[in-house]
Each structure stands twice: as C-alpha cells, then as structure tokens.
Amino acid sequence: MTNVGFAMPWLLLAALSALIPWLASGQRPLRYSSLTVAPTDRVSTLIDRTVRLSASLGLIALVVAVAGPYRREQTVERLGFGAEIVLLIDRSSSMNESFVGRYLGGAARETKGAVAREILTDFVTRRKDDLFAVVAFSAAPIYVLPLTQDRGAVSAAVRSSTERGHGITNIGSGLAMALDFFEGRRKGGARIILLVSDGAARIEEETRERLHQGFSGTDARLYWIYLRNRTGVHLDAPPENPGESTTPEYFLHQFFQTLGSPYRAYEAENADALRRAVADIEALENDPLPYLEKIPRQDLSTYGYVAALVFLLPLLASRALEVDRWRF
Amino acid sequence: MTSGDRPFRWRLWLALLAAVLTAVAIAHPRVPFERNVFRYFFVIDITQSMNVRDYHVTGQPADRLGFVKQTLAEALFELPCGSEVGLGLFTTRNAELLFEPLEICEHLPIITDVLSHIDWRMAWAADSYIATGLYNALRQVGQRKPATRLVFLSDGQQTPDEAITPPFMGKAGEVKGVVVGVGGSQPMLVPKLDRENRQTGYWENADLTAPEDRTPTQQFEAQAIPETPPSGFYLSRLHEDHLKRLAASTGLDYLRLNSAEDLRHALRSDHYAEPQRVQVDLAPLLAGLAWLLLIASYWHTPRLRRPAVAR
Numbered sequence: 001m002t003n004v005g006f007a008m009p010w011l012l013l014a015a016l017s018a019l020i021p022w023l024a025s026g027q028r029p030l031r032y033s034s035l036t037v038a039p040t041d042r043v044s045t046l047i048d049r050t051v052r053l054s055a056s057l058g059l060i061a062l063v064v065a066v067a068g069p070y071r072r073e074q075t076v077e078r079l080g081f082g083a084e085i086v087l088l089i090d091r092s093s094s095m096n097e098s099f100v101g102r103y104l105g106g107a108a109r110e111t112k113g114a115v116a117r118e119i120l121t122d123f124v125t126r127r128k129d130d131l132f133a134v135v136a137f138s139a140a141p142i143y144v145l146p147l148t149q150d151r152g153a154v155s156a157a158v159r160s161s162t163e164r165g166h167g168i169t170n171i172g173s174g175l176a177m178a179l180d181f182f183e184g185r186r187k188g189g190a191r192i193i194l195l196v197s198d199g200a201a202r203i204e205e206e207t208r209e210r211l212h213q214g215f216s217g218t219d220a221r222l223y224w225i226y227l228r229n230r231t232g233v234h235l236d237a238p239p240e241n242p243g244e245s246t247t248p249e250y251f252l253h254q255f256f257q258t259l260g261s262p263y264r265a266y267e268a269e270n271a272d273a274l275r276r277a278v279a280d281i282e283a284l285e286n287d288p289l290p291y292l293e294k295i296p297r298q299d300l301s302t303y304g305y306v307a308a309l310v311f312l313l314p315l316l317a318s319r320a321l322e323v324d325r326w327r328f
Numbered sequence: 329m330t331s332g333d334r335p336f337r338w339r340l341w342l343a344l345l346a347a348v349l350t351a352v353a354i355a356h357p358r359v360p361f362e363r364n365v366f367r368y369f370f371v372i373d374i375t376q377s378m379n380v381r382d383y384h385v386t387g388q389p390a391d392r393l394g395f396v397k398q399t400l401a402e403a404l405f406e407l408p409c410g411s412e413v414g415l416g417l418f419t420t421r422n423a424e425l426l427f428e429p430l431e432i433c434e435h436l437p438i439i440t441d442v443l444s445h446i447d448w449r450m451a452w453a454a455d456s457y458i459a460t461g462l463y464n465a466l467r468q469v470g471q472r473k474p475a476t477r478l479v480f481l482s483d484g485q486q487t488p489d490e491a492i493t494p495p496f497m498g499k500a501g502e503v504k505g506v507v508v509g510v511g512g513s514q515p516m517l518v519p520k521l522d523r524e525n526r527q528t529g530y531w532e533n534a535d536l537t538a539p540e541d542r543t544p545t546q547q548f549e550a551q552a553i554p555e556t557p558p559s560g561f562y563l564s565r566l567h568e569d570h571l572k573r574l575a576a577s578t579g580l581d582y583l584r585l586n587s588a589e590d591l592r593h594a595l596r597s598d599h600y601a602e603p604q605r606v607q608v609d610l611a612p613l614l615a616g617l618a619w620l621l622l623i624a625s626y627w628h629t630p631r632l633r634r635p636a637v638a639r
Binding site for chain 2: 014017020021023024025026027028029055058059062063065066068091136138139140141142143144145146148150152153156157159160301302304305306308309312313315316319320322324
C-alpha cells in the first residue's frame with residue numbers, strides 16, 4: 001500500500017471518532033419497569049452490534065475520504081521508437097537577423113531565431129517518445145534542461161529567448177556539455193546532438209581532442225542545422241579565401257566529418273529548408289527506445305464516499321425503525 | 329399513530345442528512361472559486377562577486393549564489409499550485425531567460441534541477457552593469473503575460489564602476505516585482521576560481537582591466553571616475569543603496585535576503601498575486617459536514633447497557 005498517499009494525512013486522526021458509536025447508543029432511552037425481567041435476546045444484540053459497527057466504519061470511511069487518498073503517480077517502462085536528443089542552441093547575437101530573402105515577408109519578429117524556435121517547438125511536441133535536453137551557448141555553455149520527458153518544460157525552454165543575443169559563439173564547450181548528458185548513462189535509443197546555429201567559431205585543439213573522445217565514447221550522432229545567410233559560407237564548397245577566422249563554418253564542417261560518428265549537416269536558408277531538415281532527422285531517428293510512461297496520480301476519495309454511504313444505511317434503517325414508546 | 333404524537337426524531341433526520349450529503353459528495357460537485365497564484369521570473373546574478381562567501385546561516389551554503397539557489401528552492405516549494413516560475417541569468421547587461429514560466433506543481437522536479445545547475449561558469453562575460461541588466465530584465469518580463477513579476481537577485485556589485493547610472497526609460501511600476509539584495513555589508517574578498525571550480529586565489533584590483541567595449545560616452549565618463557586603486561584585493565559587498573535606488577526608480581520593491589523565510593514571505597505577498605479561477609471540489613466539505621452531523625446525532629444518548637438494577 002505504499003502506492004497510496006493522502007493529501008492531508010493528519011486528518012486521519014479524526015478516525016478516532018469511530019469510537020463514538022461504541023460509547024453512545026445513538027438511541028433515545030425508553031423507560032421500562034423492569035429490565036431484569038426482559039430476557040437477553042441474541043438477535044437484538046447482534047443487530048445492535050451490526051449497527052454500531054457499520055456506523056463506526058461509516059465514520060472511518062468519511063474521514064479517510066476527506067483526508068484525500070490518492071494512488072501515487074506510477075511510471076511504467078514501455079518500449080517506443082525514438083531518440084535521446086540534446087538540443088544545442090546558439091544564442092549568440094547573429095541568430096536575431098532574419099533569413100535574407102523574400103521568404104519571411106520581413107516581419108520583425110520573424111528572425112532566424114524565431115523561425116527556428118517555432119519549428120523546433122513543433123518538432124518537440126510531435127516527438128512523443130523522445131527524451132530531450134537543452135543546452136544554450138554563446139561564450140559559455142548554459143545548462144538549460146537535463147534529458148527529460150517533460151514536454152512542457154522542453155518547449156518552454158525552446159520558446160524562451162532573449163530579444164538580443166550576446167557574446168561570441170563558443171561551439172566547442174557547448175558540444176562538450178551536450179556530450180556530458182550521455183556520459184555514464186544507460187544507452188537506449190539513438191543519441192543525437194542537434195546543433196542549431198548560424199555560424200561557427202574556431203574550436204581549440206584541446207577541445208577537439210575532447211570532442212573526439214566524447215563522441216566515440218558516447219556513441220552520439222551529430223546533426224548540424226546551419227541557418228545560412230544568403231551571403232554566408234557554403235559548408236561543402238571551399239571558400240575563395242579560406243581562413244579559420246573568416247570562414248570558420250567550412251572548417252567546422254571539415255572537423256565534424258573527422259569525428260568518426262554519424263554526422264550530417266543541413267544548410268537551411270529559409271523556413272522551408274529548415275522544416276525539411278527537421279523532417280529528415282525525424283525520419284532517420286526511430287530506434288527502439290525504452291521510455292517511462294507516467295500514469296498520473298489518481299484520486300481515490302470516491303471509494304471512501306461510496307463506502308461511507310453503504311455503511312450509513314444500517315444506521316438509517318435502525319433509526320427509521322426506532323420506537324419512541326412501548327406499544328403492546 | 330399520528331406524527332403529532334411522537335417527538336421530533338432529530339437523530340434520524342441528522343443521519344439522513346449525512347447520508348444525503350455523502351451521496352452528493354460521490355458526484356464531486358464543483359464550484360468556481362478564486363484563489364491567488366503567482367507568476368514569477370527569477371533573474372539571478374551569476375557574476376563572480378556572487379561567489380563571495382559571506383552568509384553564515386546554519387545548514388545553508390555560505391556563498392551568495394549558493395545561498396540564493398538554496399533559499400529559492402525552499403521558497404518555490406511553498407508557492408501554491410497553479411503558480412508559474414521562469415528562471416533567468418544575469419551578467420553584463422542582459423538577462424538570459426532559460427525557460428518560459430512553468431506551472432510549479434507539475435514541473436517542480438525539473439525547475440529545481442535547473443536551479444541547482446545554475447553556475448557562475450555559465451556567464452558569457454564577467455562584467456556586470458546592474459542597472460542596464462535590470463532594465464533589460466524588466467523589458468523582457470514586460471513582454472510576457474501580464475501579471476508576470478520580476479525577482480532580480482543580485483549583490484549590486486558593479487564591475488567596472490559606472491559614475492552615472494543610466495536612466496530608466498520604461499514606465500516605473502508597469503512590471504511589479506522585487507529586487508533582492510544578496511550578500512553582507514562588510515567588504516569581502518572575491519574568490520578566484522578556475523574552470524573546474526577550484527580556488528586559485530582572490531581577485532585583485534590589478535586583475536581588472538577597463539572594459540574594451542566602452543561607448544564614446546562611457547569613455548568620456550570614465551575620465552571623470554576616480555581610477556580604482558591598482559593595488560590590493562578587489563573587495564565586494566552588498567551595494568544596498570544602489571539596489572534600493574534602482575528599485576525605487578523602476579517601481580520595484582526591495583528585499584534584503586537574510587533567510588529563506590523572508591523570501592518565502594515576500595513571494596507569497598498578495599501584492600504580487602493574481603486571482604485565478606479554479607474549480608474547487610466540494611466533496612470533502614460535504615463529507616466533513618456529514619461526519620459532523622453523524623457525530624452530533626450521538627449527542628446526549630446513554631451508553632445503553634443492561635443495567636444491573638433497573639429503576
């Protein structure tokens with residue numbers, strides 16, 4: 001019975017009131033000339049005990065029901081199809097520009113970040129079986145959410161953003177934090193790091209080494225949704241004047257290909273391309289994933305009320321049949 | 329036998345009424361009811377002066393940030409269901425909001441997990457322009473659902489010093505909330521920690537360089553500021569006057585964080601509450617009444633046993 005809890009357990013003390021029917025008859029006394037001549041009637045005694053007992057139980061049932069009994073939230077392990085996904089979201093300043101071009105109609109709120117948020121929120125709500133974690137990064141990685149099934153929290157984190165980003169893009173440490181979520185965790189389902197950014201920066205040699213180890217150790221896959229400006233660098237075509245400071249995206253793409261784990265990059269120049277990239281990932285990532293389904297806490301007080309009503313009936317009957325004077 | 333002959337059978341009627349109330353309770357009738365809930369955005373200063381250890385409360389962390397996290401976690405526990413809580417960070421000039429407000433009872437585990445992971449190493453820059461950060465937080469909170477309150481927790485330590493506090497351009501009092509002053513009034517050493525959180529010493533004035541991102545106006549102002557003495561340790565205390573002034577100019581309240589109790593009390597203040605219409609189940613009330621009626625129906629009845637001698 002450890003599965004059952006009470007909203008107000010202290011109210012159970014009132015169950016002591018169950019003693020009252022045993023201490024008081026609940027009946028009006030009648031005078032009788034000589035009780036000693038009346039024989040002991042076993043049926044009457046039985047009826048008396050039954051009425052008292054059921055009144056007593058009725059009081060207990062009422063108290064128990066009012067104390068708010070509930071079955072605790074249960075979790076059941078089920079097997080679904082999905083993945084463990086860490087959303088690694090760039091919050092540096094450039095995310096607030098809009099995609100260049102006619103796609104967005106130029107509305108101010110439809111910045112790259114806003115579009116990405118909207119599409120990701122859809123993605124998160126659609127993927128019922130997946131676990132999500134969120135890491136934001138600019139100069140330093142920010143732990144936003146651990147791997148969780150709390151869908152509401154994930155979309156609250158994806159939707160939230162500052163109107164103006166800040167700082168430099170430090171992808172390396174963001175990736176390292178994302179990998180930390182998988183470190184030392186029982187593997188179930190595909191492990192995905194979904195990097196959403198519109199730019200890149202150089203990753204230091206030391207960090208590169210760490211990332212190599214991290215990716216091979218955790219068996220994580222990397223997807224990079226690169227929100228490209230029209231003027232931005234293409235990932236696959238070598239830029240005209242390559243340099244890690246001027247075209248870091250190209251070099252980052254090269255580096256990701258050396259990680260040894262499945263990696264794919266999507267260049268999204270507009271909302272449609274972004275949608276296609278997300279749909280593509282969705283189609284790819286459906287490995288069996290054991291997940292925990294929550295059976296929400298369930299109110300049990302109705303049983304108490306029904307029981308109380310049933311136990312009150314004998315008392316009602318006896319009181320309805322009670323005589324108030326002797327009639328012979 | 330007519331009814332007029334017999335005394336009023338109140339014990340029967342009380343029991344009957346109790347049974348009827350219980351029967352109604354089974355249906356769980358609901359009535360709309362207004363109760364107070366809260367919607368808070370907590371913005372926590374994570375600059376390095378928040379690592380100063382100047383709290384001395386048994387069972388609580390000594391460093392300012394740790395103390396904030398601990399007391400906040402305790403205070404959240406006390407908010408009524410239906411309240412919503414969002415978390416954000418402050419350094420430099422911005423508030424970074426981690427997630428939009430979430431309902432407290434359903435999401436408490438995740439909210440406390442995120443709170444416990446807040447760390448000074450998440451800072452995207454080391455400077456702190458308190459006023460600008462506060463205004464930024466106010467503007468962001470103002471863009472959210474009405475009745476979202478801002479709770480801005482900071483020690484008020486400005487790095488680098490600004491001679492002139494930038495004016496608040498918004499409407500004072502439009503966003504309600506409270507500025508919470510964190511720390512003690514004695515200047516204390518600021519621990520210098522490495523990325524692994526190991527202490528490597530204390531910040532010295534010589535470590536602090538003028539920020540590179542000054543605007544021309546700020547550069548001009550900088551000439552008027554007496555230079556920080558280049559030697560000695562960099563000290564930090566709760567700049568209560570500064571925070572109080574900021575709170576006053578933005579229409580916020582001010583609270584000095586001394587104990588979890590203070591914070592709990594402030595956060596439950598009616599001043600910040602928003603009435604929310606909820607459907608309240610009447611069943612416990614009806615059943616409680618039924619219970620009282622039943623007990624009353626035993627009033628003044630003898631124990632009824634066979635007496636040894638009948639009178």
